[in-house]
Amino acid sequence: MGDEKVVLLDFWPSPFGMRVRTALAVKGIKYEYKEEDLSNKSDLLLKMNPIHKKIPVLIHNGKPICESLIQVQYIDEIWPHKSPLLPTDPYQRAIAKFWADFVEKKIYDLGKKVWTTKGEEQEAAKKEFIACLKLLEGELGNKDYFGGENLGYVDVVLVPFYSWFYAYEKCGNFSIERECPKLIAWAKRCMEKDSVSKSLPDQQKIYGFVLHLRKVVGLSKILCLQHISRHC
Amino acid sequence: MAVVKLFGAWFSPYAYRVIWALKLKGIPYEYIEEDLRNKSPLLLQYNPIHKKVPVLVHDGKPICESTVILQYIDEIWPQNPLLPADPYDRAATLFWIKFADDKGYLMSKLYQTDGEEQQAAVKEWLEMLEVMEEHALIGGKKFFGGEEINMVDMAFSFVAYWLGVIEDVVGLEIFEPHKFPLVSLWIQNFKSIPVIKENLPDADKMFALLKHGREMMLASKSD
Numbered sequence: 001m002g003d004e005k006v007v008l009l010d011f012w013p014s015p016f017g018m019r020v021r022t023a024l025a026v027k028g029i030k031y032e033y034k035e036e037d038l039s040n041k042s043d044l045l046l047k048m049n050p051i052h053k054k055i056p057v058l059i060h061n062g063k064p065i066c067e068s069l070i071q072v073q074y075i076d077e078i079w080p081h082k083s084p085l086l087p088t089d090p091y092q093r094a095i096a097k098f099w100a101d102f103v104e105k106k107i108y109d110l111g112k113k114v115w116t117t118k119g120e121e122q123e124a125a126k127k128e129f130i131a132c133l134k135l136l137e138g139e140l141g142n143k144d145y146f147g148g149e150n151l152g153y154v155d156v157v158l159v160p161f162y163s164w165f166y167a168y169e170k171c172g173n174f175s176i177e178r179e180c181p182k183l184i185a186w187a188k189r190c191m192e193k194d195s196v197s198k199s200l201p202d203q204q205k206i207y208g209f210v211l212h213l214r215k216v217v218g219l220s221k222i223l224c225l226q227h228i229s230r231h232c
Numbered sequence: 233m234a235v236v237k238l239f240g241a242w243f244s245p246y247a248y249r250v251i252w253a254l255k256l257k258g259i260p261y262e263y264i265e266e267d268l269r270n271k272s273p274l275l276l277q278y279n280p281i282h283k284k285v286p287v288l289v290h291d292g293k294p295i296c297e298s299t300v301i302l303q304y305i306d307e308i309w310p311q312n313p314l315l316p317a318d319p320y321d322r323a324a325t326l327f328w329i330k331f332a333d334d335k336g337y338l339m340s341k342l343y344q345t346d347g348e349e350q351q352a353a354v355k356e357w358l359e360m361l362e363v364m365e366e367h368a369l370i371g372g373k374k375f376f377g378g379e380e381i382n383m384v385d386m387a388f389s390f391v392a393y394w395l396g397v398i399e400d401v402v403g404l405e406i407f408e409p410h411k412f413p414l415v416s417l418w419i420q421n422f423k424s425i426p427v428i429k430e431n432l433p434d435a436d437k438m439f440a441l442l443k444h445g446r447e448m449m450l451a452s453k454s455d
Contacts, residue, residue, distance in 0.1 A: 051331070051363055065323045067330055077319040090307040091293055097300045102281060135281060 006031035007059040009045050011038055013209050015108065016068035017056040018160030018200050023075045025195035026083045026151055069100055072156055085153040099139055099146065100157040106132045107161050115171040115210055126172050133180045140186055151190065159196055162187040166203035167210045236261035237289040239275050241268050243433050243441060245336075245394055246298040247286040249386040253302050255427045256381075257309045299329055302383050314383045325384055328368055328376060332387035335360050339390055342406075343398045343446050346453075350402070357395075357406050361415060364388070369414040374421055385422055392419045397435055401442045 006024070008031050010017035024031050036045055036055050048057045048064035057064050058071045065074050076085040086093050110132060113125035136158065140146055146154035165176050165187075177184040190196045236254065238261050240247030254261050266275055266285050278287045278294035287294050288301045290308070295301050306314045316322050338360065341353040368376060368384075376384035391407075399406055409416035423429060 051367060060320075063320060065320070066327055070323050070326045070330070073326070074319055074323045077322075090304055091290075091295070093307070094295045094300050094304040097303065098295070098297055101297050101300060 004029075005059075005061055007034060008032070009034050009036055009042070009048065009055050009057040009059070011036050011055050012201055013206055014055060015160035015164060018163065019068045019156055020056050020058055020071045020075070021199035022156050022159065022196055023072045023085065025199050026085070026156065026193075027075060027079045028082055029075070029079060069104060069157065072153065076153070083150065085147065085151070085156060087147075087152070096146070096153045099136070099154045102132075103136070103154070103158050103161075107158070111161060111164060111168055114168045122172060126174055129168070130174075130176070130179045133176065133183050137180055137182045140182065144189060145186070151193065151196070155190060159187060159190045160200060162191070163200040163203055163206050167207040170207055171210065235291055237264060238262070239264045239266050239272075239278065239287040239289070240285045241266050243438050244285055245339075245390045248389065248431060248433070249298050249383075250286045250288060250301050250305070251431050252386055252427055253305050253314060253383075255431065256312045256314075257305065258311070259305070259309055299333060299383075299387075302386070306383075312380075314377075314386075316382075325377075325382065328384040329387045331363070331368075332384065332390075336390060339394055339398060342404075343401050343442050344449050346450065354404065354406055361391070361407065361412050364391070364415050365412045369418060372414075375418065381422065381425060381428075385418075388418075389422070389428075391415070392422045393432055394438075397438045398442060400439055401446055 006029055008017070008020055008024070010021070010033060012035060021033075034042075034044075036042060038055070041053060045055065045057060046053055048059060049055075049066050052066065054066075056068055056071065057066055058074070059065075060074075060078070065071050072085065086096055107129075110125050110129040114122060114129055117125060139154075143149075146152050146158070165184075169176055191200070236259055238247070238250055238254070240250070240263060242265060251263070264272075264274075266272060268285070271283060275285070275287060276283055278289060279285075279296045282296060284296070286298055286301060287296050288304070289295075290304075295304050302314055315325055335356075338353060338357055342350065342357065345353055375381045376388065395407055407415075423432075
């Protein structure tokens with residue numbers, strides 16, 4: 001395993017990129033991090049992800065893997081012995097994949113609506129966003145992590161959005177902790193681990209990024225921008 | 233009591249993926265047809281989050297989302313595998329399944345719109361077909377899965393069969409075989425596989441359903 005070469009093409013505020021950083025950190029995998037300028041994408045990015053031209057892209061021994069959920073599963077399969085993320089039981093794996101898919105379908109888009117819209121549209125987005133977080137709280141139950149006693153697949157998939165919560169709250173003028181205290185407790189528990197806290201940017205830094213986008217670009221144009229790249 | 237139950241809807245390409253997977257692997261199952269306008273309490277109990285079909289119930293335990301279901305089926309019954317064993321190949325396969333899944337909305341976008349919105353949908357369809365032609369079937373592969381079909385072939389089934397019915401409903405030809413020769417050949421190969429050929433929704437019945445839905449939509453627009 002000594003001559004494995006792992007490269008991650010990423011963009012620091014991307015929650016999708018954070019998933020991959022976290023998975024690699026949990027497994028203790030050394031990798032080269034390459035920051036992409038999304039207004040001037042590198043030849044490497046365009047070559048490694050010709051279909052979508054988006055980050056994150058994981059490059060393992062020269063071969064690209066795209067899509068953050070797929071990248072996390074791949075990392076788990078290639079390095080299965082340290083901190084396994086997916087359970088071994090097929091039914092438990094299906095449950096974990098279902099909830100990762102739920103996060104994928106809901107959280108990014110709703111969160112984006114919270115910080116890019118106003119008025120009725122924003123209120124509707126906030127309401128649905130909180131409802132989804134509550135469903136996730138239900139799935140978490142009394143466990144420390146979605147993965148049980150340790151970080152698992154769903155934890156890695158969801159926790160990056162925690163770095164965006166402060167920005168959502170300021171833009172939406174609401175408190176996520178008040179509505180979903182169990183989920184915030186879970187996120188803080190995750191952040192006590194270096195593998196998570198060192199993979200996620202500071203919440204204030206994310207908020208600064210959002211403010212910068214709103215000031216420089218104007219709210220109406222943000223929706224058209226690819227500055228926050230969905231992984232695929 | 234059947235060990236495997238499948239809740240589906242007769243026109244749903246997502247339900248058909250599960251039917252094909254179970255039949256390819258020789259797994260007996262009980263099929264329960266759902267009326268999506270009047271969902272059964274059992275469906276709502278098994279899929280409270282999305283309230284959708286398909287839902288697979290194995291020994292009383294529900295699994296939802298067709299891609300999750302297919303991966304589960306492949307793990308429980310490994311014969312006639314639907315995914316490659318090699319992790320890198322599997323990641324590449326999952327990429328294409330997601331690509332196809334992310335384009336599923338194009339079906340309803342095509343037959344539930346008109347004017348500029350429909351033209352935009354046509355453009356998106358053509359872009360997707362171009363990607364399939366240029367990137368997904370390279371090397372002259374018979375199927376996305378190589379010599380045998382796999383989950384990617386099943387994921388793109390909406391292009392192979394459902395698109396044709398929608399084209400008839402809206403009166404547009406989007407898929408021109410000479411423009412997409414590799415995809416065209418794949419469609420013929422895919423539809424000639426016995427498990428697929430023998431398990432497809434009736435085209436006339438689907439035409440009637442979608443035509444009615446489109447007429448209702450157009451009528452409500454002019455109100």
